[in-house]
Amino acid sequence: MSDTNAPATRSMDAIVSLCRRRGFIFQSSEIYGGINGFWDYGPLGTALKRNLKNAWWNDIVDRELLGPDGKPVDIVGVDCTIIMNPKTWVASGHVGGFNDPMVDCKESKARYRADHLACICLNGQTEGGQIYAYVSGDDDSLARARKALDKYCKRTLQDTDVATCPFSALSAAERGITVGPDAKTPGSLTEPRMFNLMFETHCGAIRDADSLAYLRPETAQGIFANFWNIVDTSRVKVPFGIAQVGKAFRNEVTPRNFTFRSREFEQMEIEFFIRPDSANEWYAWWRDQRFAWWQSIGLAGENLLLRAHDKDELAHYAKTGAGTSDIEYRFPFTSPGFGELEGVAHRADFDLKAHATHCGKGDKMRYFDQERNERYFPHVIEPSAGADRGTLALLCEAYTPDPARPSGVYMKFNPRMAPIKAAVYPLVNKEGMPEIAESLYRELRREWSVEFDEKQSIGKRYARMDEAGTPYCFTVDGDTATDQAVTVRHRDSLQQERIGIGQVKEWLRERIG
Ligand code: GAP
Numbered sequence: 001m002s003d004t005n006a007p008a009t010r011s012m013d014a015i016v017s018l019c020r021r022r023g024f025i026f027q028s029s030e031i032y033g034g035i036n037g038f039w040d041y042g043p044l045g046t047a048l049k050r051n052l053k054n055a056w057w058n059d060i061v062d063r064e065l066l067g068p069d070g071k072p073v074d075i076v077g078v079d080c081t082i083i084m085n086p087k088t089w090v091a092s093g094h095v096g097g098f099n100d101p102m103v104d105c106k107e108s109k110a111r112y113r114a115d116h117l118a119c120i121c122l123n124g125q126t127e128g129g130q131i132y133a134y135v136s137g138d139d140d141s142l143a144r145a146r147k148a149l150d151k152y153c154k155r156t157l158q159d160t161d162v163a164t165c166p167f168s169a170l171s172a173a174e175r176g177i178t179v180g181p182d183a184k185t186p187g188s189l190t191e192p193r194m195f196n197l198m199f200e201t202h203c204g205a206i207r208d209a210d211s212l213a214y215l216r217p218e219t220a221q222g223i224f225a226n227f228w229n230i231v232d233t234s235r236v237k238v239p240f241g242i243a244q245v246g247k248a249f250r251n252e253v254t255p256r257n258f259t260f261r262s263r264e265f266e267q268m269e270i271e272f273f274i275r276p277d278s279a280n281e282w283y284a285w286w287r288d289q290r291f292a293w294w295q296s297i298g299l300a301g302e303n304l305l306l307r308a309h310d311k312d313e314l315a316h317y318a319k320t321g322a323g324t325s326d327i328e329y330r331f332p333f334t335s336p337g338f339g340e341l342e343g344v345a346h347r348a349d350f351d352l353k354a355h356a357t358h359c360g361k362g363d364k365m366r367y368f369d370q371e372r373n374e375r376y377f378p379h380v381i382e383p384s385a386g387a388d389r390g391t392l393a394l395l396c397e398a399y400t401p402d403p404a405r406p407s408g409v410y411m412k413f414n415p416r417m418a419p420i421k422a423a424v425y426p427l428v429n430k431e432g433m434p435e436i437a438e439s440l441y442r443e444l445r446r447e448w449s450v451e452f453d454e455k456q457s458i459g460k461r462y463a464r465m466d467e468a469g470t471p472y473c474f475t476v477d478g479d480t481a482t483d484q485a486v487t488v489r490h491r492d493s494l495q496q497e498r499i500g501i502g503q504v505k506e507w508l509r510e511r512i513g
Contacts, residue, residue: 012258013507014138014399014401014409015395016408018411019258020390021467022468023043024044024395025039025041025042025258025259027039028430035040036263037264042289047419048413048418049391049461051416051418052387053245053266053268054390055417061075061076061243063388067239072235073240074240075240075242075270076234076241078244079223080219080226080244081202081222082215082216083216084162084214084216084222086213087359088355089198089214090352091187091355091357094196099194099196099197100252101113102114102253103167103189103190103253105183105188106154106190107182107183108183108188111253112181112189113400114168115132116137116254117166117181118134118135118136119131119132119133120164121149121163123161123162128179129152130152131170131177131178132179133167133180133189135181137333149162153241157171158449186194188447188479195249195253196250196269197252197253197437198217198250199214199215199262199263200212216247218267218384219236219269220267220269220382221351223242224276227273227352227355230242231367236380237276239275242270244267244269245266245269246265248265249263249265250260250265253321260271260388265388267386268385268387268390269382269383270384271347271351271380272380272381272382273367273378274380275376275379276376278379279348283321283323284322285383286344287325290327290344290385297417298413299329302330303397305327306326306327306330308323309324309325321347322346323345324345327340327344327385328340329341329393329394329397339388341389342381342384342386342390345382345384345402346379346382352367352377365377398413398469399412404442405463406460406462407466407467408460410466411466411468413469415470418469419468419470420451421448421512422448422451422470422472422473423461423465423473424441424450424474425454425473425474425476426454427458427475427476427477431478431481436480437452437454437474443505444504447509448512461473471486471490471492471512472489472511473489480501485500485501486498486499488504488507
């Protein structure tokens with residue numbers, strides 16, 4: 001990766017603004033002032049996200065994948081409902097335990113996740129002085145807190161004068177002298193209280209406890225609840241996987257960082273069912289497989305990280321077993337740190353056992369392994385990725401400032417991910433050029449998403465495609481009618497070459513598949 005695209009030089013504001021301007025991503029219901037934590041994808045963003053989800057589905061479900069033993073891996077797809085029988089969420093642990101600690105500010109009316117707040121104060125002055133809270137990872141919030149502390153101390157403090165601690169470590173007395181990130185007076189932040197992240201709704205006309213239902217907070221439970229249906233109706237045998245792509249909903253306390261933490265988002269999840277004694281082997285294979293996949297679609301380089309969870313980070317279902325790893329990306333707003341794109345977890349037999357118990361059938365629902373002539377609840381390796389976070393990572397990685405270009409920037413998407421694969425232009429709008437260009441456009445359009453444009457100067461048309469991240473532009477000029485060739489312009493190198501008009505399709509196929 002070039003230096004100009006190092007995360008520090010990529011401003012999130014500039015990326016968000018390009019997304020808005022070029023129709024990648026809009027605020028949901030923007031005409032009414034938007035709604036916090038919800039985002040819409042415009043034409044280019046929809047194509048980008050669809051390319052990501054299609055690549056995932058093709059590479060996981062459709063194409064041959066060879067497992068750790070060199071044999072083809074069996075994975076089938078499902079498409080489950082967003083609203084399920086609410087008992088599902090009791091069994092999965094979400095009703096009882098899917099909570100975040102929430103803090104309200106009585107003065108500013110803002111709401112924060114307690115585990116996202118940190119505090120600063122003058123060294124050794126947690127009593128009698130004043131403490132300032134800020135949103136960790138938010139440089140502006142920290143800068144405001146530092147300024148307020150300086151003002152309170154009536155001098156410019158050095159870093160060594162300042163002590164930092166998490167908000168959750170404060171005593172009640174210390175909270176009483178703490179000023180909230182968006183407040184002026186101390187004591188405005190409430191005590192943290194637990195908040196369930198599931199969105200509630202009601203099924204049917206009567207809104208009472210009996211009709212209460214939830215929007216799914218993960219797609220995984222639809223897969224687990226269908227495990228027995230799939231075993232009974234398909235020819236799958238352990239080891240095998242079930243894949244699903246779909247919406248999930250979480251009433252996040254503080255949605256932030258563009259689409260990174262949204263209240264409605266899409267997941268791409270695989271539950272891979274294995275014999276209990278093969279967890280280590282499959283866990284390591286899936287972890288490496290998934291990391292290599294993100295690299296293959298353009299996140300190669302030092303912005304991508306594979307990080308094993310520490311013991312104290314493990315989810316309740318992964319406390320024992322082969323482990324959990326996160327595949328993380330260095331977003332501009334996390335830099336120099338990283339943010340999670342996908343988790344790969346050994347969930348043991350937690351979910352299948354829980355559903356068997358809660359539906360009342362218990363051990364009768366154990367899987368029968370014909371080869372071994374034994375019954376057991378299969379263990380699960382779960383690679384669970386976010387389609388919106390993946391799309392955001394592709395956007396951040398692609399954003400390449402280039403002052404030499406009229407657009408000032410170009411989007412360096414991997415050609416497989418590019419929303420528009422190619423553009424076809426007549427150099428000028430006369431002398432038979434538009435007709436030849438349109439005929440080439442129609443031919444390419446049968447296979448790929450291609451754009452035809454005959455308006456504006458050629459420079460302006462190239463600039464539009466640079467911002468859309470289109471890897472190749474073909475231009476029909478005054479010589480095309482005689483030499484039967486067009487000029488192809490490469491987005492990244494800006495180099496141009498001449499190729500026969502009859503070879504364009506094959507040329508493109510070789511480069512974008
Ligand atoms: N079934 C396991 C599970 O749901 P998770 O780590 O909570 O695990 C998996 O979610 C992925 O879903 C994350 O790695 C992330 O990419 C995406 N995700 C989770 N919460 C999200 C949110 N609020 N906004 C956008 N994406 C989110």
